[in-house]
Amino acid sequence: MIPTWLQNDYQSLVTLGANQQLHHGLLLLGNHGVGSFDLAQQVAFDLLCLTNAMQACGHCKACLLNQSQTHPDYLLIEPDKETISVEQVRAISDFFVTSASYQGNKVVIIKNAESLTLSASNALLKTLEEPNKSRYLILLANNSAALPATILSRCFKKQLTVEHQQAKSFIAGLGIDINAPWVSAFLDKPNTLALWQQQDRITVIESLYAMAMKNDIHACHKQLLELFNQNPDYIDIFVQFYAQKLQSELLGNTLDIKRYQEKSQALLSFADKFKEVKGLNLSLQLNQLLKKLSYL
Ligand SMILES: [Zn+2]
Known part of the structure; x- marks a missing residue:
């Protein structure tokens, strides 16, 4: 259709x-x-x-x-x-x-x-x-x-582009709360949400968002690793959520530009490395990333 x-x-x-x-x-x-x-x-x-x-x-x-x-x-x-x-x-x-x-x-x-x-x-x-x-x-x-x-x-x-008002009606029709803060990241790809809904993955996406918003992200290592091993697609979603958080911190002046750049860089290179390097020690890489995000 x-x-x-x-x-x-x-x-x-x-x-x-x-x-x-x-x-x-x-x-x-x-x-x-x-x-x-x-x-x-x-x-x-x-x-x-x-x-x-x-x-x-x-x-x-x-x-x-x-x-x-x-x-x-x-x-x-x-x-x-x-x-x-x-x-x-x-x-x-x-x-x-x-x-x-x-x-x-x-x-x-x-x-x-x-x-x-x-x-x-x-x-x-x-x-x-x-x-x-x-x-x-x-x-x-x-x-x-x-x-x-x-x-x-x-x-x-x-x-091909998505008109956001139409996307919102579509997402609401799926039974997903369009006012949930994580939804805005997916207005350009509503069919992805429909697929996740079908596969019963919405609660996982919500938990990825909740973890990305936490201040003590380092404490989420075990839970994130489990999800990333379950499905590598979750890495990009988490990275997207965390990048969104960094942007709003920068705009809200709770993060200076230097730390913003360092953290963003760490996020992106984590995601890239995962795609490029086979047999990567995911646990170790994730640990390093979360340390940087927490303590930089
Ligand atoms: Zn025909």
Whole structure:
């Protein structure tokens, strides 16, 4: 389903599609949690519908196959572990050159396009430079800075954003208190909240926020370590909450700029190190971070 805040973007793509003007390479830019995959998938289903009306009818053979996620003319590419390899991109060219099973279009969606390796990006250029009729490639990425300029210049780009009032209604509809202080950090990615709600993770997020706000953060080592080991995604969320706290302390003049910078730096390098260094001693690193945050 297309979220309310993406309806206008969706309609403009539908109009282009209906007028046979949809670009063969479409790049949707937006935060994780903005709903870009839902949008991409709906456009793909519209393109594949046998009515050719650029609107999935929901009843034809193609629509039924899409609903059961078995349409042979639709391909979804996701990072294998952390990257999208050149072999995965070659599979796209092979997919595009063979004829469509249902006479119409063929569509590929690439999730997390920033995970394309350099050689995979180069291989993808060929597909973008020599478009085949009735073949559509939809790339999803967080931000354009992480993509090679050569890819960017060959795609039709669409920046997806969230209108905060619409996001608030949506979040309230999930049964989450929109006045809870931690919620404001997620107004740009409401779908992330919906996912957490589904996975019963809201109380964990609330406890991460509560810990970030504590003055004796050092005492939370054991609890944080347990959560970070459970799910590394919690690290970024905690870092985001703590950065928010540092900012408000700086603005409230309870933290001077030098200590603000030192603490922010410690936070960011903790998060980066975790992503870059395999086999990191998380307990030790966390201990060092919490010491810096408490005593700097
Ligand atoms: Zn249909």
